[in-house]
Amino acid sequence: MKKIWLSIFICLLVVVNHQVMAQNSRESFNDNWFFKLDTANEYNPQELNNKPWRAITVPHDWSIGLDFDSTSPSGNDGACLRGGTGMYKKTFILSSADKGKNIFIDFDGVYMNSTVWINGHELGNRPNGYISFQYNMTPYLKFNGQQNLLEVLVKNHQPNSRWYSGSGIYRNVWIEKKGSVYVDHWGTYITTPQVSAKEAIIKIQTKLKNSLDMGTHALLKTTFYNQNGSIVKILSKKIIINANEDQTYVQSFSLSNPLLWSTQHPNLYRAISQVFVNDKVQDVYKTNFGVRYFHFDKDSGFYLNGNPLKIIGVCMHHDLGSLGAAINVRAMQRQLQILKSMGINGIRTSHNPPAPEWLDLCDKMGFIVLDEAFDSWELAKTKYDYHLYFKNWHKKDLTDQVVRDRNHPSVFMWSIGNEILEQKTGDKDTSGRNITRDLVQIVKGLDDRPITAAMNESGPNNNISCTGALDLIGINYHHWLWEGLPKQFPGQKFILTETISSLQSRGEYLMPSDSIRHWWGFTREKNGGTPDFTCSAYDNSAANWGSTYEESLKLLLKHPYLSGMYIWTGFDYLGEPTPYPYPARSSYFGIVDMAGFPKDTYYLFKSLFTKDTVLHIFPHWNWKPGQKIDVWAYYNNADEVELFLNGKSLGIRKKTGDDLHVQWNNIVFEPGTLKAVSRKDGKIIKLSTIKTAGEAYKLVASADRSTINADGDDLSFVKITVEDKAGNMVPYADNVLHFSLKGDGEIAALDNGCETDLTPFSNKKWRKAFNGLALAIVKAHHKKGKLTLHISADGLQGTSVDIEMK
Numbered sequence: 001m002k003k004i005w006l007s008i009f010i011c012l013l014v015v016v017n018h019q020v021m022a023q024n025s026r027e028s029f030n031d032n033w034f035f036k037l038d039t040a041n042e043y044n045p046q047e048l049n050n051k052p053w054r055a056i057t058v059p060h061d062w063s064i065g066l067d068f069d070s071t072s073p074s075g076n077d078g079a080c081l082r083g084g085t086g087m088y089k090k091t092f093i094l095s096s097a098d099k100g101k102n103i104f105i106d107f108d109g110v111y112m113n114s115t116v117w118i119n120g121h122e123l124g125n126r127p128n129g130y131i132s133f134q135y136n137m138t139p140y141l142k143f144n145g146q147q148n149l150l151e152v153l154v155k156n157h158q159p160n161s162r163w164y165s166g167s168g169i170y171r172n173v174w175i176e177k178k179g180s181v182y183v184d185h186w187g188t189y190i191t192t193p194q195v196s197a198k199e200a201i202i203k204i205q206t207k208l209k210n211s212l213d214m215g216t217h218a219l220l221k222t223t224f225y226n227q228n229g230s231i232v233k234i235l236s237k238k239i240i241i242n243a244n245e246d247q248t249y250v251q252s253f254s255l256s257n258p259l260l261w262s263t264q265h266p267n268l269y270r271a272i273s274q275v276f277v278n279d280k281v282q283d284v285y286k287t288n289f290g291v292r293y294f295h296f297d298k299d300s301g302f303y304l305n306g307n308p309l310k311i312i313g314v315c316m317h318h319d320l321g322s323l324g325a326a327i328n329v330r331a332m333q334r335q336l337q338i339l340k341s342m343g344i345n346g347i348r349t350s351h352n353p354p355a356p357e358w359l360d361l362c363d364k365m366g367f368i369v370l371d372e373a374f375d376s377w378e379l380a381k382t383k384y385d386y387h388l389y390f391k392n393w394h395k396k397d398l399t400d401q402v403v404r405d406r407n408h409p410s411v412f413m414w415s416i417g418n419e420i421l422e423q424k425t426g427d428k429d430t431s432g433r434n435i436t437r438d439l440v441q442i443v444k445g446l447d448d449r450p451i452t453a454a455m456n457e458s459g460p461n462n463n464i465s466c467t468g469a470l471d472l473i474g475i476n477y478h479h480w481l482w483e484g485l486p487k488q489f490p491g492q493k494f495i496l497t498e499t500i501s502s503l504q505s506r507g508e509y510l511m512p513s514d515s516i517r518h519w520w521g522f523t524r525e526k527n528g529g530t531p532d533f534t535c536s537a538y539d540n541s542a543a544n545w546g547s548t549y550e551e552s553l554k555l556l557l558k559h560p561y562l563s564g565m566y567i568w569t570g571f572d573y574l575g576e577p578t579p580y581p582y583p584a585r586s587s588y589f590g591i592v593d594m595a596g597f598p599k600d601t602y603y604l605f606k607s608l609f610t611k612d613t614v615l616h617i618f619p620h621w622n623w624k625p626g627q628k629i630d631v632w633a634y635y636n637n638a639d640e641v642e643l644f645l646n647g648k649s650l651g652i653r654k655k656t657g658d659d660l661h662v663q664w665n666n667i668v669f670e671p672g673t674l675k676a677v678s679r680k681d682g683k684i685i686k687l688s689t690i691k692t693a694g695e696a697y698k699l700v701a702s703a704d705r706s707t708i709n710a711d712g713d714d715l716s717f718v719k720i721t722v723e724d725k726a727g728n729m730v731p732y733a734d735n736v737l738h739f740s741l742k743g744d745g746e747i748a749a750l751d752n753g754c755e756t757d758l759t760p761f762s763n764k765k766w767r768k769a770f771n772g773l774a775l776a777i778v779k780a781h782h783k784k785g786k787l788t789l790h791i792s793a794d795g796l797q798g799t800s801v802d803i804e805m806k
Contacts, residue, residue, distance in 0.1 A: 025176055025177050025178050025182075025283055025284055025285075026106075026174050026175075026176045027174065027175050027176075027177075028172065028173075028174060029090075029105065029173040029174055029175045030057055030058045030059065030172060030173055031057055032055075032057075032090060032091075032092075033055070033056050033057065033058055033060070033088050033089070033090045033169075034053045034054065034055055034056070034088070034089050034090070035053065035054055035055075035056045035060065035062070035086060035087070035088050035089075035168075036048065036051040036052060036053050036054070036086065036087050037051060037062050037084060037085070037086045037087075038051055038084050038085050038086075039066065039082045039083070039084035040084055040085070041073050041082075041083070041084065041157050041158060042157065043085045043155055043157070044085075048085055048087055053089075056088075057712075058088075058168075058169040058170075058172070058173055058326075059169065059170050059171050059172060059326035059327050059328070060088075060168050060169055060170060060326055061166040061167060061168055061170045061323075061324035061325040061326040062084075062086055062167045062168045063081040063082060063083060063156070063164075063165075063166055063167040063168075063324065063325075064081065064166065064322075064323070064324025064325070064326070064761050064762075065324075065760075065761065065762045066081050066082055066760070066762070067760045067762075068080045068081065068583075068585055068758045068760065069081070069082060070582045070583075072158070073157075073158040073159055074158040074159055074161075074164075074575075075159060076575070076576075076577055076581060076582045076584060076585055077159070077161075077162050077163065077575050077576050078158060078159060078161055078163070078164055078165065078575050079164040079574040079575040079585045079586060080582060080585050081164065081574075081585075082158070083156030083157060083158045083160075083165075083167045084156060084157075084167070085153070085154065085155050085156075085157075086153075086154045086156075086167065086168050087151065087152070087153055087154075088151065088152040088154070088168070088169055089149060089150065089151045089152075090149075090150045091147045091148065091149050091150075092147070092148050092150070093145060093146070093147055093148070094141060094142070094143055094148065096143060096144070098143070098177055099143045100180075101138075101177045101178060101179060102136065102138050102177070102178045102179070102180070102182060102211050103136075103137050103138050103141060103175065103176070103177050103178075104134050104135065104136055104137065104138075104175070104176040104177075104178070104185070105118070105123070105134065105135050105137055105150065105173070105174075105175055105176075106132070106133075106134045106173065106174040106175070106176060106185075107126075107132065107133055107134075107152075107169065107171070107173055108132045108171035108172045108173070108174075108327075108355060108356055109129065109130055109131065109132060109170060109171035109353075109355060110126065110129065110152065110154055110168065110169050110170070110171070111129030111130070111154070111156060111165050111166055111167055111168065111170055111325065112127060112128065112129030112154070112155070112156055112160065112165070112167075113125070113126075113127045113129070113154065113155040113156070113157075114126050114152055114153065114154050114155075114169075115152070115153045116135055116150070116151070116152050116153075117149075117150070117151045117152075118135075118137045118140045118141070118148065118149070118150055118151075119140050119141070119142060119148055119149055120149075121139075121140040123135035123136075123137065127386075127388070127389040127393060128386065128389065128393060128397045129156075129165060129352075130318075130352035130353045130354075131353055131397050131400055131401065132171075132353070132356065132400065132404055133400065134176075134185045137150075152169060154167065154168055154169070156168075157384050158384065159382040159383055159384060159385075160382055160383070160384035160385045160386075161375075161382065161385065161575075162375065162381060162382065162575075162576060163317050163319075163573060163574070163575040163576045163587075164317070164319050164325070164573065164574030164575035164576075164586075165325065166318075166319060166324050166325020166326065167325075170324075170325040170326045170327065171326075171327050171355050172327065172355075172356075172357075178282065178283045179275070179277065179280070179281070179282025179283055180210065180211050180212050180216070180277060180282055181208055181209065181210050181211070181212070181216060181218045181241060181275050181277050181282045181283070182208065182209055182211075182275060182282055182283035182285075183206060183207065183208060183209075183273055183275065183283050183285035184207040184208065184209050184246055186400075186403045186404050187206060187207040187208070187209075187285065188204055188205065188206050188207070188271065188273060188285065188287045188407065189204070189205040189403075189406060189407065190202065190203065190204045190205075190271060190287060190289040190407050191203050191205075191448075192291050192292075192293070195258065195260075195291055195292065195293040196293075197257070197258075197260070197305075198256070198257060199254055199255065199256055199257075199258070200254070200255045200258040200291045201252060201253075201254055201255075202224070202233075202252060202253055202254075202255050202291070203250065203251075203252040204222060204235075204250070204251050204252070204271055204273075204287075205248050205249070205250050206220060206222070206248065206249050206250075206251070206273055206285075207246055207247070207248045208220065208239070208241060208246060208247055208248075208249065208275060209245075209246040210241040210242065210243060210244060210245055210246070210247075211244065212243055212244070213243050213244065214243050215240060215241065215242045215243050216240070216241060216277055217238065217239070217240055217277070218238075218239050218240075218241055218275055218276060218277050218282070219236060219237070219238055219239070219275070219276040219277075220236070220237045220239060220249055220251075220273065220274075220275055221234065221235070221236045221237075221273070221274045221275075221276065222234070222235045222236075222237075222251055222271055222272070222273050222274075223235075223271070223272045223274070224253075224255075224269060224270070224271050224272075225269065225270045225271075225272070226259060226267075226269055227259070227267055227268045227269065227270075232255060232269070233253050233255070235251040235253060237249055237251055255291070258291040259291070260290075260291055260292050260305050261290030261291060261292040261363075261366075261409040262292065262304055262305055262366065263304070263309070263345040263366040263367065263368065264366060265366070266290070266363060266364055266365060266366035266409070266410075267290065267291070268288055268289070268290050268363060268364065268409070269288070269289055269290065269291065270286060270287065270288050270289075271286070271287040271289065272284065272285070272286055273285040273286075273287070287407055288360070288363060288407065288408075289407050289408075289409060290363065290409025290410075291409075292304065292305055292409055293305060293306070294412060296450060296471075296472060296493040296495075296563055297493065297561075298486075298491060298492060298493050298561060299560065299561055300560045300561065301560050301561060301562065301563035301564070302563035302564055304368075308560075309345075309564075310556070310557075310563070310564050311345060311346040311368050311495070311563060311564020311565065311566075312343060312344055312345050312346060312564065312565070312605070312609050313344065313345065313346020313347060313348055313367075313368060313370070313564060313565065313566040313567065314339060314344055314346070314347065314348070314566060314567045314568075314569055314570030314591070315347075315348040315350040315498055315566050315567065315568050315569045315570065316335070316347055316348070316349065316350060316569060316570050316571065316573075317350055317569070317573040317574075317575075318349075318352070318354060318355065318358075319573050319574045319575075320332065320335070321571070321572075321573075321574070321594040321595060321596070321749075321751055322594070322595070322749035322750065322751035322761045322775075322777065323748060323749050323777065324574075324761070327355045327357060327358075328713060328715060329357050329361070329713065330708075330713070330714055330715040331715060331777075332355075332357060332358055332361055333361055333365075334596060334704065334715075334717060335570070335571060335596070336361055336362070336365050336367065337365075338592055338596055338598070339570050339592075340365060340366075340367075341606070341610070342591070342598070342602050342603075342605040342606045342609070342610065343605050343606060343608065343609025343610040344367075344570065344605065344609070345366065345367060345368055345609075346367055346368040346369070346370070346564060346566060347362055347367045347368070347369050347370070347410075347566075347570075348369075348370040348372060348415070348454075348497065348498070348566040349369065349370070349371055349372050350372060350418065350498075350568075350569070351372050351374070351375035351417075351418040351454075352372060352373070352374075352375065353371070353372075353373065353401045353404070353405070354371070356404070359371075359405060359408045359410060359411065360408075362408070362410035363408055363409055363410045366410075367410050368410070368412050368564070369408070369410045369411045369412060369413075370412070370413045370414075370415055370452070370495070370497065370566060371401070371405055371411045371413065371414055371415065372414075372415035372417075372418060372454070373397070373398050373401055373414070373415060373416055373417065373439075374386060374390075374394070374398075374416065374417045374418070374420070375417070375418050375419075376390070376417075376420065376421070377390050377394070377417060377420050377421075377422050377432070377435050378390050378391065378422065378431065378435070379420075379421035379422055380421075381421065394439070395438075395442060398416075398439060398442050398443065399442060399446065402414065402442075402443055402446040402447050403446060406446065406447045406449075411449065412449060412450070413449060413450050413451070413452055413472065413495065414443050414447070414449060414450070414451045414452070415451075415452050415453055415454055415474065415497065416436070416439040416440065416443065416451060416452075416453050417439070417453050417454065417464075418453075418454040418476075418497075418498075419454060419455070419456045419476060420432065420453065420455075420464065422435060422463055422464070423453075423455055423456075423457045423462050423463050423464045423465075424457040424459075424462065424463070425463060427461065430463055431463075432463030432464060433463045433464075433466065433467050436453070436463065436464045436467045436469050436470075437467055437469050440467075440469040440470070450471035450472050450493075451469075451470055451471050451472070452470055452471065452472040452473070452474035452495055452497060453465075453470060453474050453497075454474045454476050454497035454498055455473075455474055455475065455476060455497075456476035456477060456478070456498075456545075458475070458478050458481055458488070460488075465489070471493070472492075472493050472494065472495045472563075473485070473489050473492045473493065473494050473495070474495050474496075474497035475494060475495075475496050475497060476496075476497055476498040476499075477498065477499060477501070477545050477546055477547075479499065479547045479551060479552050479555055482496070482555050482559065482562060483555070483559065485561070485562075486561060493561075493563065494561060494562055494563060495563050495564060495565075495566075496552075496556070496562060496564065496565035496566065497566055498566055498568050499546075499547070499552050499565045499566065499567050499568065500542065500546050500547055500548070500549055500552050500567050500568055501542055501543040501545060501546030501547075501568045501578075501589055502539065502541065502542045502546065502547075502548060502549055502589065502601070503517075503519060503535040503536075503541045503542055503543060503578065503579060503588040503589065504535050504536065504537045504541060504588055504590075504599050504600075504601065505534040505535045505536075505537060505588060505593075505754075505755065506537060506593045506597055506598075506599045506753050506770075506771060506773075507537060507619075507620065507731055507770075507771030507772070508530075508534040508535065508536060508537055508771070509536055509537055509538055509618075509619040510530070510535075510536035510538065510540070510541070511538075511628070511629070511630050512630065512665070513536075513538040513540055513630035513632065513663065513665070514540065514630070514663075514665070515540060516540050516541070516542070516548060517535075517536065517540060517541040517542075518541075518542055518543065518544040518546075519535070519541060519542075519543065519544070519578075519579035520543050520544040520545075520578060520579045521544075521579060522579045522580050522581060523581050524581055524582075528579065529579055529580060532756075533580045533583070533584050533755070533756045534755075535579075535588045537599050537600050537601075537618070537619070538600070538619075538630070538632065539600075539601055539604070539661075543578055543579065546568070549567075549601050549604060550604070550660045550661070552565065552567075553604075553608070553660060554658045554660065557658070558658065567591070568589050569587065569589045569590050569591075570590060570591060570592060571590040571591075571592045571593070571594060571596070572586055572587045572588065572589065572590035572592070572593050572594040572753070572755065573586065573587050573589075573590070573594065574586050574587075574594070575587065576589075577755055580755075580756075583756045583758055584755050584756050585755065585756070585758065586755045587755070588755055591605065593753030594751060594753055594755075595751040595752055595753040595773070595774075595775040596717065596775065597719075597753050597773055597775070600616065600618045600619075600632075600634075603616035603634040604634045604660060604661065606634075607634045607635055607636040607660075608636070608660065613636065613637045613638075613685060613686050614634060614635055614636050614637075614686075615633065615634075615635045615638070615641065615676055615678045615685070615686040615687070615688045616633065616634045616635070616688060617631060617632065617633045617643070617674065617676045617688050617690060618631070618632055618690075619631070619731075620690060620693075620729075620731035621669075621671075621672075621673075621674045621690045621691060621692045621693075622692055622693055622730075622731050622732065623669040624669065625669065625670070625671075626668060626669065627668075627669045628666040628667065628668055628669070629666075629667050629668075629669050630663055630664070630665045630666065630667070631643060631650075631663060631664045631667055631674065632661050632662070632663045633653070633661060633662050633663070633676055633688075634660075634661050635661075635662070635676075635678045635686070637678075637680065637685055637686075638678035638679055638680045638685045638686070639654060639679060639680050639681065640652050640653065640654045640678070640679055641653055641654075641662055641676050641677065641678045641679075642676070642677045642679070643664050643674070643675070643676050644673075644674070644675045644676075644677070645667065645670065645672065645673070645674055645675075646670065646672040646673055647673075650664050650667060651664065671692040672691070672692055673689060673690070673691050673692075674689065674690045674691075675687065675688070675689045675690075676688045676689075691726070691728050692728075693723075693724045693728040693729060693730045693731060694724035694725060694726065694728070694730075695724060695725075695730075696722050696723070696724065696730045696733050696735060696795075696796055697723065697724050697725040697796065697797060698722075698723050698724075698725070698796055698797035698798075698799070699720055699721070699722060699723070699737065699791050699792070699793060699796055699797065699798055699799040700720070700721045700723050700727075700799055701718050701719070701720050701721075701776075701789065701791055701799045701800065701801040702718070702719050702721075702801070703716045703717070703718045703719075703778075703801050703803055704716060704717045704718075704719070705717075705803075706801075706802065706803055706804060707803070707804045707805075707806060708778075708780050708803060708804070708805055708806075709780060709805070709806060710744075710780050710781065710782055710783060710784045710785075710805035710806060711780065711782065712779075712780065712781055712782050713779070713780070714779070714780045714805075715748060715777055715778065715779050715780075716777075716778045716780075716787075716803045717775060717776075717777055717778075718775065718776040718777070718778060718789055718801055719773065719774075719775060720737060720769070720773065720774045720775070720776065720791055720799075721772060721773055722735055722769050722772045722773075722793075722796070729772045729773075730772050731771055731772050732771060732772070733769050733771070733772040734768050734769055734770065734771075735768065735769050735793040735794070735795075735796060736766055736767075736768050736793060736794070737766060737767055737768070737769055737774050737791055737792070737793050738765065738766045738791070738792045738793065739764065739765060739766065739767075739776055739789065739790070739791055740765075740789075740790045741778065741787060741788070741789050741790075742787065742788045742790070743785060743786055743787035743788060743805075744780075744781040744782070744783035744785060744787070744805070745778055745779055745780050745781050745787045745803075745805065746764075746778075746779050746781065747764040747776060747777070747778060747779075747789075748764075748777040748778065748779040749761055749764065749776075749777045750763070750764055750766075750767040750774065750775065750776055750777070751767070751774070751775045751777070752767055752768060752769060752770035752773060752774045752775065753770050753771075753773065753775075754768075754770035757770065776789060776791070778803055780805045781805075783805070784805050784806055785804075785805055786802055786803070786804055786805070787802070787803040787804075787805060788800055788801070788802050788803075789801050789803070
């Protein structure tokens with residue numbers, strides 16, 4: 001009988017839990033927008049008014065659909081893609097049940113300088129293109145079947161960024177409907193003032209607003225769930241809140257045996273806040289959080305949950321390659337999965353607040369996030385950048401960023417700026433010191449996580465570091481100074497906020513491989529590099545301020561006081577194609593190319609920072625007869641590697657000292673098979689083989705997921721490989737590939753990872769392969785069924801791939 005009652009009780013809990021989780025006052029507002037664009041670099045209302053409207057769905061990046069343009073005011077730092085002025089509009093009808101509610105519109109990000117109107121009433125202007133914001137539409141709304149008109153004017157006048165920014169309503173839009181007493185925007189703050197493996201104190205501060213003209217009694221009920229959906233605690237608080245006021249209420253409890261959040265086990269909890277007035281639900285608000293503790297030590301680095309941990313992080317800009325800046329959760333997830341698979345455990349949001357969904361993914365997947373605020377303060381880096389707005393907006397923008405992001409367990413540090421120009425004005429202009437103190441004070445008033453700044457000026461007169469206001473000294477580059485940091489900054493703790501800046505094109509190799517090339521600043525008048533604007537995929541090319549991967553990694557691993565590094569960058573990104581001018585339009589900095597295909601150094605990281613057994617040899621084995629080739633190997637879990645060419649041993653190599661790879665130099669090329677064998681204690685651990693490829697014969701396609709959701713957003717990334725008859729990738733293949741899709745979906749974009757390919761991303765019918773590979777991104781619509789992607793090329797055997805939509 002007890003078992004029966006227990007089963008009934010559990011079932012009731014599940015039902016109640018489902019009902020609470022299902023209630024939501026926040027709804028997507030992404031569909032049924034209209035848009036018009038004027039790409040001129042100055043706002044002309046009459047010109048914009050004359051442009052035609054077209055139907056779109058947001059998130060929407062208007063720039064990614066334009067042609068690459070050598071005359072674009074963005075320059076190739078902005079990917080040679082124009083901005084301009086865009087106008088969005090959306091009409092909607094509210095239900096009679098919504099009358100009397102407080103109704104808000106939320107924008108997760110609009111790039112940039114947006115102004116919003118509802119029914120002709122201006123709600124506000126927000127210059128910062130990366131910040132999230134909310135407006136109260138309630139006083140201006142129409143009911144009784146009348147249409148409401150929401151309008152958004154967006155001005156992206158260039159240059160305003162040192163990388164590709166994208167343009168428009170490129171993040172999600174939400175409508176929120178709340179009762180008379182409700183949780184304020186980003187109105188919860190959950191902290192864990194005491195944490196151990198046995199117990200954690202959970203403290204939640206909830207800011208409530210009363211929109212009534214009279215005081216009222218209310219009940220705040222907060223239910224805490226673990227990641228399995230089980231209730232761990234219910235807290236209730238009866239309150240009296242005055243008319244038209246807001247008030248913050250504190251609740252806390254002790255959680256036994258908490259499931260700690262870590263990079264390997266990112267356990268999450270959820271708090272559901274319900275507000276009742278007269279027993280009626282006025283608002284339901286969800287907050288995800290994690291339980292963990294950490295600290296930085298000046299001598300031994302970073303500790304998470306009491307365990308030492310090197311932060312092996314990467315910097316990431318916000319674009320999604322050929323998809324542009326318009327956010328897509330699956331595309332972001334794929335990026336993070338690729339990075340995680342090579343041992344990356346940290347992300348720096350360069351150089352701005354990220355999309356909320358990015359941090360949600362970092363929470364779920366276990367990344368140490370350095371959340372960055374600004375790329376400029378009062379001094380300009382480009383003509384129309386944030387320096388124009390800093391004085392009037394920095395406090396609001398920084399406050400909103402911290403309040404929005406502070407519940408994320410993945411956020412461990414705040415950065416108040418990247419390579420800020422005020423840092424190096426020295427005694428002539430010390431305004432940077434006051435700004436530093438001001439920004440730190442703003443953050444400290446909102447959260448207690450460590451604060452740093454990404455500084456590329458290492459002298460003692462640095463106006464940011466000399467204030468003593470930072471919790472962590474953030475160092476950009478200057479690897480030759482890292483060993484002296486404890487003497488230069490006695491007693492301080494260190495994080496390497498930006499490092500390396502290696503330059504690589506996937507599948508391109510320049511020899512001799514041990515000759516380091518430092519390239520930067522090539523122009524049409526000042527030629528340099530290679531005629532085809534490529535860089536070497538050996539670890540032997542970097543910007544003149546940077547280093548090779550191995551140079552910096554050796555120092556990081558040698559010195560425990562270096563708590564971690566954020567490498568520039570995880571993925572190639574649009575814009576900033578150092579070292580080359582146009583037609584280069586995307587960066588060479590990534591460990592992974594813009595299409596998501598790993599470069600060879602991906603395997604260096606995988607060999608160092610994962611438990612997977614790695615043996616990766618390169619380059620390819622298609623060269624001219626008699627050409628002398630250097631062969632490298634990244635490996636782990638073995639003592640040695642032996643290399644064979646057509647069955648003949650070329651010798652055994654072993655890593656000694658701080659070596660991170662082994663190599664065989666000046667191998668005289670002959671066609672055939674290159675084979676590597678790794679061994680430990682004489683036993684074979686792994687084999688790796690590269691064969692000389694013949695002529696291109698066929699296309700092979702593979703989808704990263706063969707089943708996706710029919711939700712209008714989900715994506716499948718299809719890799720296309722050009723192979724010879726025997727199934728070897730043809731390393732120099734650049735065939736024109738043709739694409740077509742059958743079923744209720746679309747080809748969202750095509751890519752190949754080539755930094756100089758000027759084929760517009762609006763072209764979704766064909767694209768060349770680059771060094772044997774290409775990518776098709778397939779997007780589901782809303783009808784369940786099968787999608788079939790067909791790929792063909794003249795003279796080659798075509799292929800197709802099926803994708804189920806459920």
